[in-house]
Amino acid sequence: MTAAAHHSEPGSIGEAMRKRLAGFARTLRDNGFRIGIRETQDALRLLALPLAARPASLKPALRALFCATHSDWDKFDGIFDAYWTGHPGRIKTTISGAPNKSRTPFQQLMESASASAPSGLPDHPERREAELQSESGKGRLQGASRFDTLASTDLRHITDPKDMEAAHALANRLARVMRARLVRRERTSRSGRRLDLRRTIHRSISHGGTPFDLAWRKRKVRQLRLVVLLDASGSMNLYTAFFVRFLHGVVDAFREAEAFVFHTRLAHVSASMRDRDVARAVDRLSLMAQGIGGGTKIGESLATFNRWHARRVIHSRTAIIIVSDGYDTGDPALLGSEMKRLRRLCRRIVWLNPLIGWKDYSPQARGMQAALPYIDLFAPAHNLDSLAALEPYLAKI
Amino acid sequence: MTLDREAISERLAAAGYIADRDLAVALWLMDDLKRPLLLEGEAGVGKTEVAKALATVHGTELIRLQCYEGLDQNAALYEWNYQRQLLAIKAREGTADPDTIEDHIFSERYLLERPLLAAIRRVTPPVLLIDEIDRADEEFEAFLLELLSDFQISIPELGTIKAISIPRVVLTSNGTRELSDALRRRCLYHYIDFPDVDREARIILRRTPGIDAALAGQIARMVAAIRREDLRKLPGVAETLDWAATLAGLGVHDLRQNPETLHDTMMCLIKTHEDRAQMTREVTARLLGKVA
Numbered sequence: 001m002t003a004a005a006h007h008s009e010p011g012s013i014g015e016a017m018r019k020r021l022a023g024f025a026r027t028l029r030d031n032g033f034r035i036g037i038r039e040t041q042d043a044l045r046l047l048a049l050p051l052a053a054r055p056a057s058l059k060p061a062l063r064a065l066f067c068a069t070h071s072d073w074d075k076f077d078g079i080f081d082a083y084w085t086g087h088p089g090r091i092k093t094t095i096s097g098a099p100n101k102s103r104t105p106f107q108q109l110m111e112s113a114s115a116s117a118p119s120g121l122p123d124h125p126e127r128r129e130a131e132l133q134s135e136s137g138k139g140r141l142q143g144a145s146r147f148d149t150l151a152s153t154d155l156r157h158i159t160d161p162k163d164m165e166a167a168h169a170l171a172n173r174l175a176r177v178m179r180a181r182l183v184r185r186e187r188t189s190r191s192g193r194r195l196d197l198r199r200t201i202h203r204s205i206s207h208g209g210t211p212f213d214l215a216w217r218k219r220k221v222r223q224l225r226l227v228v229l230l231d232a233s234g235s236m237n238l239y240t241a242f243f244v245r246f247l248h249g250v251v252d253a254f255r256e257a258e259a260f261v262f263h264t265r266l267a268h269v270s271a272s273m274r275d276r277d278v279a280r281a282v283d284r285l286s287l288m289a290q291g292i293g294g295g296t297k298i299g300e301s302l303a304t305f306n307r308w309h310a311r312r313v314i315h316s317r318t319a320i321i322i323v324s325d326g327y328d329t330g331d332p333a334l335l336g337s338e339m340k341r342l343r344r345l346c347r348r349i350v351w352l353n354p355l356i357g358w359k360d361y362s363p364q365a366r367g368m369q370a371a372l373p374y375i376d377l378f379a380p381a382h383n384l385d386s387l388a389a390l391e392p393y394l395a396k397i
Numbered sequence: 398m399t400l401d402r403e404a405i406s407e408r409l410a411a412a413g414y415i416a417d418r419d420l421a422v423a424l425w426l427m428d429d430l431k432r433p434l435l436l437e438g439e440a441g442v443g444k445t446e447v448a449k450a451l452a453t454v455h456g457t458e459l460i461r462l463q464c465y466e467g468l469d470q471n472a473a474l475y476e477w478n479y480q481r482q483l484l485a486i487k488a489r490e491g492t493a494d495p496d497t498i499e500d501h502i503f504s505e506r507y508l509l510e511r512p513l514l515a516a517i518r519r520v521t522p523p524v525l526l527i528d529e530i531d532r533a534d535e536e537f538e539a540f541l542l543e544l545l546s547d548f549q550i551s552i553p554e555l556g557t558i559k560a561i562s563i564p565r566v567v568l569t570s571n572g573t574r575e576l577s578d579a580l581r582r583r584c585l586y587h588y589i590d591f592p593d594v595d596r597e598a599r600i601i602l603r604r605t606p607g608i609d610a611a612l613a614g615q616i617a618r619m620v621a622a623i624r625r626e627d628l629r630k631l632p633g634v635a636e637t638l639d640w641a642a643t644l645a646g647l648g649v650h651d652l653r654q655n656p657e658t659l660h661d662t663m664m665c666l667i668k669t670h671e672d673r674a675q676m677t678r679e680v681t682a683r684l685l686g687k688v689a
Binding site: 034036038039042045046049056057060061063064065067068069070072073197198201209311312315 | 402418419422423426429430432434435437471476477479482483486572574575578581582584585586587588
């Protein structure tokens with residue numbers, strides 16, 4: 001490339017072309033690409049180069065510029081061809097994130113659960129009231145008596161929309177409280193291993209250069225990572241809406257958290273759940289709409305997780321939390337072998353089963369039977385108290 | 398020096414790296430837009446090799462920073478040579494005035510260059526390889542981001558050091574941790590897949606002296622078939638080359654010639670106990686029947 005080509009201004013390409021490129025950037029953004037102004041500017045520069053005349057080099061160049069992740073990489077070719085070679089039928093815009101669409105089953109589910117309107121906006125009065133109460137004296141969870149009873153009520157029996165909303169907010173906050181405690185515990189348990197020369201010498205200044213006061217380097221403790229796999233099948237119907245809120249709280253509060261939702265297939269939903277606004281986060285879950293309330297294939301969902309996600313989301317200090325009733329319409333043998341595989345990968349597997357809270361429950365479901373040998377903690381999750389009881393366990397990992 | 402795409406392709410091949418066309422475009426773009434290149438892909442597809450080849454292409458030095466958990470600025474950027482500083486203080490005690498000593502011990506003589514500082518202080522821009530960035534902590538990633546946009550480093554005792562030349566930066570990631578959006582956006586992106594049969598055969602031919610083309614083709618097809626099996630750890634290009642070298646060393650000219658040897662040398666490719674158990678003689682024979 002010549003020096004002249006290098007410094008060519010964006011102005012040297014036509015207005016029409018510029019519009020077309022902006023349209024392309026917009027199409028990519030609609031498909032989940034994260035493209036800023038800089039990328040678009042760089043792309044304009046590219047178009048002005050002689051190279052741009054050949055589509056064979058333009059495509060890989062724009063791809064290197066606009067893609068940021070592997071999934072972008074996979075999608076790019078299709079979108080590029082559709083946009084530039086004019087087969088608009090092939091443009092596949094993702095369903096999630098688009099604002100005004102018809103109600104999806106998931107949203108309906110959430111609405112039926114928390115009947116009245118803007119559920120849990122950050123400054124929703126209900127939550128503010130609850131927080132105020134919690135500040136006065138006691139621990140945040142045991143704020144007020146009304147919440148006390150709420151915390152121990154089986155979630156199936158909460159029908160009043162107001163109570164429901166309060167329970168949801170409480171679940172969300174519980175997740176945050178758990179984070180605060182877990183982190184505090186880590187800070188006190190560190191110990192030094194290596195001499196920190198930089199700091200030692202700095203401290204020696206006050207002793208006239210003789211290093212009396214030694215400084216040590218501490219090994220940084222990895223923060224516990226929570227990976228939550230939530231069963232959103234028909235049999236979990238009564239609990240799903242509530243756990244989605246818990247999930248949102250966990251993902252929002254823990255920097256190290258990943259969320260997955262499964263029924264007959266598995267979807268990675270951390271990105272949607274990271275949205276501060278609960279209602280919008282749930283909207284974005286609409287991707288999972290198909291199949292909600294249908295059957296469950298736990299084994300296959302776990303297989304997908306192990307094969308495609310486990311390596312990325314699991315590190316040396318990861319606890320997996322599976323929230324499911326264990327009713328599996330798939331093959332229990334597969335569930336068993338996938339649980340075994342998962343067991344090897346992570347530190348702890350916690351299985352939360354809302355049914356444990358029921359009277360006379362014993363894990364008879366075949367899927368549950370197959371999974372039991374690989375579970376570290378098999379705990380109830382039918383009310384908020386049972387979720388709060390998890391925290392001391394997780395802190396010890 | 399800016400090379401165009403064809404020149405980069407040719408020189409990569411001359412350096413022993415058989416690249417696909419798109420990678421050559423990305424490498425050219427790196428120079429043109431002055432952005433770092435982020436390479437992702439399964440372990441063993443030759444991400445690190447790209448940086449080595451790029452250094453050869455431009456005839457410059459390769460400076461490598463291997464990331465690991467707990468990597469901090471002292472190990473990546475610079476460190477004072479404390480032992481020498483202490484000695485210098487003691488040696489001059491009572492003889493020089495304190496200010497002189499201070500100026501002296503905080504001079505460049507006592508500065509230990511680590512890869513990042515080294516990379517911006519070369520006269521000819523080197524290739525800076527930041528290997529496995531996903532293993533470093535998030536704090537380090539944020540720091541790196543700052544360095545990659547300003548190309549200057551401030552050392553409190555010495556002042557700001559500006560880059561003499563802007564290095565070509567290649568980052569690799571294995572996906573053990575999700576990288577931040579900011580870093581991703583800062584970089585050009587290229588995903589390296591396992592090479593297709595044809596390209597892998599060319600790589601084998603290129604890197605294994607004295608192997609014949611027919612055998613290289615068979616090996617490439619066999620490895621491709623093995624990668625389609627449901628294994629825990631798929632063999633990478635390095636493994637393929639090991640296997641090719643082993644087979645060539647054993648005097649094998651045709652994979653069908655001796656299925657026993659084939660199965661026994663499979664340890665070059667299959668590296669976990671579980672996968673080994675899965676690749677039985679029958680499976681090997683079945684795959685061989687398909688490809689040879």
